[in-house]
Amino acid sequence: MTGRRVSTGGLIDRERSLEFSWNGERLEGFGGDTLASALLANGKSVVGRSFKYHRPRGVMSAGVEESGALVTLGRAEWSDANVRATTQELYDGLVAKGQNAWPSVEFDLGSVNNLFGRFLAAGFYYKTFMGIPPLEWGTGTGAWMWYEKFIRKAAGMGRASRLPDPDKYEHAHDYCDVLVVGSGPAGEAAAIAAADKGLDVVLVEQDSMLGGDNLVVDTSQSPVSRLAHLESQGIRVMTRTTAFGIYDNLVVGLLERISDHLTDPPTYLPRQRFWTLRPRFIVLATGAIERHLAFGNNDRPGVMTAMAGRAYLNRFGVLVGDKVVVATTNDSAYEVAVDLHHAGAVVSLLDARAQVSSILTDVVQSIGIDLHLASAPLDIKGRRAVRRLLIAKSDGSSWRQAFSKECDSVLVSGGWSPVINLLSHRGVRPIWHRDNACFLAGPTDEFITVAGAAAGIWTKAGCIKSGENAGNIASSAINEKSLYKLSPTSIENSSWSNPIMPLYEIRESNKKLKSFVDFQHDVSAEDVRLAHREGYISVEHLKRYTTLGMATDGGKMGNVIGLALMAEAAGKEIPDIGATVFRPPYTPVSIGALSGRSTGKYFRPLRRTSLHNWNIAHGAVMVETGLWQRPWYYPQPGETLSEAYVREAETTRHSVGLCDVTSLGKISVQGPDASEFLNRIYTNPFAKLPIGKARYGIMLRDDGVVMDDGTTWRLTETDYFMTTTTAHAAQVMAWLEELLQTRWSDLRVHVTSVSDAWAGIAVAGPQSRAVLESNVDNTEDISNENFPFMGVREILLKDGTQCRIARISFSGELAYEVYVPADFGPHVMEKLWTTAKNFGGCLYGLEALGTLRIEKGHVTGAELDGRVTLEDAALGKMASPNKSFIGSTLSRRSELLREDRPQLVGIFPKDRMATFNAGSILKGATSVVECGDGWITAVTHSPELGHWIGIGFISGGRRAWLDKQVFSSDPVRNMDVEVEIVSPHMVDPDGVRLHG
Amino acid sequence: MVERISALIGHYQFGHFGKEEQVGVVLSELPNLSLIQVATWPENFQELSFQLAKSYGIKNAPEKGKCAAIGDIALLHVEPLKWWCYGPLAPLEIPIETGASLDISHSRAHVRLSGTEAHVCLNRLISVDLRSSACPVGSIVSTSLHHVGVTIWHSKDGYELFVPRGFAIDLWDILKATAEQFGLDIA
Secondary structure (H helix, E strand, C coil): CCCEECCCCCCCEEEEEEEEEECCEEEEEEECCEHHHHHHHCCCCCCEECCCCCCEECCCCCCCCCCCCEEEECCHHHCEEEEECCCCECCCCCEEEECCCCECCCCEHHHHHHHCHHHCCCCHHHHHHCCCCCCCCCCCCHHHHHHHHHHHHHCCCCCCCCCCCCCCEEEEEEEEEEEEECCCHHHHHHHHHHHHCCCCEEEECCCCCCCCCHHHHCCCCCHHHHHHHHHHCCCEEECCEEEEEEEHHHEEEEEEECCCCCCCCCCCCCCEEEEEEEEEEEEECCCEEECCCECECCCCCCEEEHHHHHHHHHCCCEECCCEEEEEECCCCHHHHHHHHHHCCCEEEEEECCCCCCHHHHHHHHCCCCEEEECEEEEEEECCCCCCEEEEEEECCCCEEEEEEEECCEEEEECCEEECCHHHHCCCCCEEEECCCCEEEECCCCCCEEECHHHHCCCCHHHHHHHHHHHHHHHHHHHHHCCCCCCCHHHCCCCCCCCCCCCCCECCCCCCCCCEEEECCCCEEHHHHHHHHHCCCCCHHHHHHHHCCCCCCCCCCCCHHHHHHHHHHHHCCCHHHHCCCCCCCCCCCCCHHHHHCCCCHHHCCCCEECCCHHHHHHCCCEEEEECCEEEEEECCCCCCCHHHHHHHHHHHHHHCCEEEECCCCEEEEEECCCHHHHHHHHECCCCCCCCCCEEEEEEEECCCCCEEEEEEEEEEECCEEEEEECCCCHHHHHHHHHHHHHHHCCCCCCEEEECCCCEEEEEEECCCHHHHHHCCECCHHHHCCCCCCCCEEEEEEECCCCEEEEECCCCCCCCEEEEEEEHHHHHHHHHHHHHHHHHCCCEECCHHHHHHHHHHHCCCCCCCCCCCCCCCCCCCHHHCCCCCCCCCCCHHHCHHHHCCCCEEEEEEEECCCCCCCCCCCEEEECCCCCCCCCEEEEEEEEECCCCEEEEEEEEECCHHHHCCCCEEEEECCCCEEEEEEEECCCCCCCCCCHHHC | CCCCCCCCCCCCCCEEECCCCCCCEEEEECCCCCEEEEEECHHHHHHHHHHHHHHHCCCCCCCCCEEEEECCEEEEEEECCEEEEECCCCCCCCCCCCEEEEECHHHEEEEEEECCCHHHHHCCCCCCCCCCCCCCCCEEEEEEECCEEEEEEEECCEEEEEEEHHHHHHHHHHHHHHHHHHCEEEC
16 A cells, blocks of 8 residues: 555645654654554555454554554553554654564564464364363363463453553533434434424534544535534534443443543543433434455455545545555445545446446546446455455356456445444344345334434435434424334435445355455454354354454454355355344443542542541541541550550550540431330330430341441430441441331331531540549539439530530440530540540550450451351340340341350460461361361450450350360461460459449 | 531632633532431421421422522422521421421531532532533432532532531542633632
């Protein structure tokens, strides 16, 4: 191919010169060029190497169906592989290179594969390298695992960068009455017709310019004026936007390319935007893709579709060759031949049909185009470029080589395949249309219609009429909520004047040719026949055996030819063979666009307590627990985590500690039936909880397994304040809502999450009451007599801040939980801390909180993991025998009452100097069970006991292991430690300190 | 009285961000939110609707998903049996047999998104139909923004976002990052 830029014409901006790099070489193009058109204009014919055989490939189309010109853009972390040069807009500074080749696409050592092409047919690698006899007889596919990496390295496409993607992406949502996909004559007419009816219309076009086919066949109206006209009609136009999939309820996925065409995009712009559009009606004016023909060496650089040749000339001002052969089976290529002739090329036209109306033949012959009827391309001579075309003549039943022509490019039109992929996503089966030799979309009951070439309409006037009809159908459907179907055949003058010849392959009966069906995956006509011979008669099996229709083009170019050859081999018609179903996406969607902004710091939202800044200002090291940011520990200068948490726990036990417990779930339960509601969801009685008292409660799931625990405070007769664990707050809230809405809608109760409304501060330790006394006006309010264990008070602090305080303890010490409106949290914490310091107190974080609760054997989410019953957690007494509650029936299942179930225990190391790990297995000395007899959920150094302790579960509980040898086994770290099973209440088991 | 501390304190940076020479979106926080939730029982719905309308001096309480704004106070009908009373309204005395009230002023941060591109910006993060035909001024929507449940009131001044206090900073950050492409003023 000797492509060159013609001096005039096209929609490019010749005033705007752009410099770009191709395989390290600096080249120039113009504004409006694609990378493909610029490469052609610079005479670059070999731009890629094929998937398997490494055959040289050139530009084969001018659109998204491209299989030859797949390139890699950018460098390092900006590297983007498998980009279609035919759709990549050229910009100043663009860097591109060929892929799947070494050292270059011009000279690729991998092309040695082509020499062995006859051995590398479909299935070769699996047949040859799996279960190699006799080495692998009876041993499976071990050797394949070794071979595979070399095979994969030799074959393939571009390589993705392994560096983090530096680009930004985002999601977006929108709604409209009518979505029109495609801005060609049909799409434009449909959009205008729908807008005329007062509908809100969105028109999407995957190209950078509006116009579709008009950009190739009629450039009289500029894309800019088209845009202005459409927008003046109130139509919302989105260019560079691909509708890649249609999903349930007419949800459409769109991919908008925002900055892929910009040299230096602003940092605030995303690279691509992933749209979720919800239209009420969809018009698919997606056009049709021109097919190739299968003939010898039909993949050589210089072979492309006829319409692509016309597009490069009329849109980009590039003449693809000086000696051009146009080969066709239909009328559409005649105009191509004429345009190329007028541009100065020597054109020969091969028409496979023996008879064509003189109206058509006169047009080309009158200007000197060399026309041959009943003629078709047979084989190409030339390796990295077309040198000569061998031409076959038909005798009506077979093809025979007749003559040859010297040429530098071959433009092929084997018919047109309407783009019906999007309807296929909705499960609409394609139907073979014999007259047009193509698949058309079958009927659908959804509010979707097809217009223009996508509906098999080949004339511009027919497309416009079809588009207008589609716009009117959309209006009727939306207004009358019913769908009026329109058959494409009802459009007059919608087809060519001469019928298409259903031709897919040209070959001589006794001659083998390398004729490709699917260029992207190197699937040849022989591969299809081989698959048939080997028994792959289902089209789905054919696809998987040969890989026909896979990869990024999804069968846009090769599927119909492959089906036709399969049908011929099977002695059937194409409709009898069936068709594979197109699945989304229509064209590739980058993983980055799927992620949108949800990466890095935006991967998930984090949750901060109102004390967050205060905690950090006071030296907290933070840790993520779920979504919450919580203080882990407050190190003093030079202190390690271990030193800090031991100090914090020790100080709290002996003086006072303050801890941010805001993350606990908090739910307001209000209503006349609130007591009854709580009585039903908790295992223990709540009906008679006095006002001003809190009670520890456990709720079960329906299946009798523990869901969550916490305290609930009775504020008034009808008003409760429930706390939940941090981990299960959302689950409990949803559960309560579900119960009220589905099971007990008769109960007059409202539940409201107030987790964010209150800041919570635990004041724990023997000096905790003294700390509070210093901050309240009336110290009598918090005396032991007036404010006993499990008491609840609304108290005013000295500065007038209203607090809600309960005397409850997670640490086992005299302790209070102080709740204040969240915005006042930092202020109250500061007041309490100022006082606590005077008592030698400390701030303590999650690590020390864990130490204190493990010493007491208090359970958390680590223990309540969805497998544990009340009895397992040593809380069996919490189940009231006098009432029914959620889970009460199923909790009495025999399986849940077995005595050998794992039960909560405390764990000491036999050697008190030893340590052991959370997550370890507990197992007896003679145990042979791989999963052991239990597990350890949490461990800590206990300052009170002076050695390592843990809690966990072991089969049968403590009594079952008295005087037996038990080991903590950590197979991951290869650590076995002999341990002693003790009561889970390891410190102050009688709870004396709580009542201090 | 102790001063309330905003969820965004230390994170609020005034100025212009992103696209230059254009202000498509204005982002601001309205501190010291006053928000009382009023909930009723199905059989008392009409009674409490009437009582609320009377308190606000309006003929009828707003329908579900709508808001009645009078000066600096507003009544938002956020759920079938729940209203939010926004602004400095005198406390309502509601007997428990009729309904329940709950002060949730500290539970949320009040963020306003305004400007010519506010609805476009918001639709980059929420899936609700914000076209004027579907979400006119006075509409209330409950939806998810960056995985977090938020309530949005389309007021005459823009979109009033009531976001859970604990998530306020991260939601603010993603709103800011999204709005920069339109030209963002933080006021």
